Amino acid sequence: MAPDIAGLFIAACRAEVMALKPGNVHVHAAGHGMTVEDFLASAAVAAPEIARAGVPVGARILAAVRATRGVVDCNTNLGILLLAAPLARAAELPDGRPLPARVGAVLAGLTVADAEAAFAAIRLAQPGGLGRAAEHDVAGPATVDLRTAMMAASSRDRIAAQYAEGYADVFTIGVARARAMPGDDAVALAEAVYLDFLTAFPDSHVERKQGQAAAEALLAEARELRRRVEAAASAAERHERLLAFDTGLKRRGINPGTSADLTVASLFAHWLDEGLRT
Numbered sequence: 001m002a003p004d005i006a007g008l009f010i011a012a013c014r015a016e017v018m019a020l021k022p023g024n025v026h027v028h029a030a031g032h033g034m035t036v037e038d039f040l041a042s043a044a045v046a047a048p049e050i051a052r053a054g055v056p057v058g059a060r061i062l063a064a065v066r067a068t069r070g071v072v073d074c075n076t077n078l079g080i081l082l083l084a085a086p087l088a089r090a091a092e093l094p095d096g097r098p099l100p101a102r103v104g105a106v107l108a109g110l111t112v113a114d115a116e117a118a119f120a121a122i123r124l125a126q127p128g129g130l131g132r133a134a135e136h137d138v139a140g141p142a143t144v145d146l147r148t149a150m151m152a153a154s155s156r157d158r159i160a161a162q163y164a165e166g167y168a169d170v171f172t173i174g175v176a177r178a179r180a181m182p183g184d185d186a187v188a189l190a191e192a193v194y195l196d197f198l199t200a201f202p203d204s205h206v207e208r209k210q211g212q213a214a215a216e217a218l219l220a221e222a223r224e225l226r227r228r229v230e231a232a233a234s235a236a237e238r239h240e241r242l243l244a245f246d247t248g249l250k251r252r253g254i255n256p257g258t259s260a261d262l263t264v265a266s267l268f269a270h271w272l273d274e275g276l277r278t
Contacts, residue, residue: 003275005088006051011186012267013043013080016260019190020242023249024260031250034074042068042076050081050088057110058117058146060085065121078125079159079261082118084268091272099273104166107147115142115149158204158258173200174266175273193266197259198222205257218254
């Protein structure tokens, strides 16, 4: 039986905002001018567009961003949508290959039309700190397919790197962590996956908005936090340490948005893969 793509997308988005993710928006503390309700409303309207069967990747992204803009006036989910659309399309392919192989086939088949639609979606979402690119700038018309455009941006954007590298981070970090935690609830999975990404490499959203030094400093702080969290004597102490770090990051205006986007994509991929295996 095919997985419920829309339902799994909403579940992944919901788990992510219910988890205590230091620096990002979650139920334990709002921040950055956005609320949990903004993210849940965004997920609800974007899900049917991401899951719309037979629609090309770029068109799904653009339709989902348009739907999102109909319910919120801020960028709640562009990175999530960019990551989720190829995963959703891959889950529809009529073959028995594992999800990573299916994703690879979807990425290889991306077109200039996909790039044009994705560029339009990015312009509409207006992500913070976007700036201008030397080649394949989203402010202009697309001249290459979406994967080629993403490859050009992959050194400075971890979401673009997923397109370039076959979702390597999603599968080897995020999905791998989720598989290692059988029986854990969705929120616990989201918290663990987020910490894995936060401590794996500099967050490219932070780097884009605050610079390389800030992103590298966050990485070092997050690794120290993780050591202290893993040494916590109780769940209450773990929660207290995560929340204290969260408060400090938000006070400084630091939002590890890429780590959060990769968390949603990883949960979505994990559950899609489980659905395809049954």
